Amino acid sequence: MKGSxxxxxxxxxxxxxxxxGVKSKIFKHIFNPNAKMEECHKxxxxxxxxxxxxxxxxxxxxxxxxxxxxxxxxxxxxxxHYPLDVCICHDCGLVQLGYVVSPEILFRTDYPxxxxxxxxGREHFLDMSRYICKRFGLRPNSLVIDVGSNVGVLLxxxxxxxxxxxxxxxxxxxxxxxNRNRDVS
Numbered sequence: 001m002k003g004s005x006x007x008x009x010x011x012x013x014x015x016x017x018x019x020x021g022v023k024s025k026i027f028k029h030i031f032n033p034n035a036k037m038e039e040c041h042k043x044x045x046x047x048x049x050x051x052x053x054x055x056x057x058x059x060x061x062x063x064x065x066x067x068x069x070x071x072x073x074x075x076x077x078x079x080x081h082y083p084l085d086v087c088i089c090h091d092c093g094l095v096q097l098g099y100v101v102s103p104e105i106l107f108r109t110d111y112p113x114x115x116x117x118x119x120x121g122r123e124h125f126l127d128m129s130r131y132i133c134k135r136f137g138l139r140p141n142s143l144v145i146d147v148g149s150n151v152g153v154l155l156x157x158x159x160x161x162x163x164x165x166x167x168x169x170x171x172x173x174x175x176x177x178x179n180r181n182r183d184v185s
Contacts, residue, residue, distance in 0.1 A: 062081035
């Protein structure tokens, strides 16, 4: 069987090796055999134009969710890893991931990332909102919608420019922070 091996050292045991088929089905329960099939699926058509002319150009192997910071007691438990491939659509040029992991996995109730954490990040988003308003000649009270808005730091810049704003984010805890602390709807 052709394949590559991923090694994971488990505390108190010898190293575990798992053989992965190079051209086979989704391998998302590498370290967690209880993972469900609906947690991840392979992209078969472009997410923007629906073309089937998508091609993988970068294989980054398998990785756990990037914002899944484990507590000390979780370090010895199996952790699910998902394929991380980057593809391009030959019809519209969109670069996209080759597998989609369920939002319930990625944006769980304890999602940790907030885009307003650093001063330089806040300044960047404020400058970006000013540039967009000027570049596209947005008039006061124009509606600006940010999909994946996090805590709404970009939308705050648009509000300062007199825009109406709407933020959409899949992480419930982050959306609650945006609504509570940032006066962003």
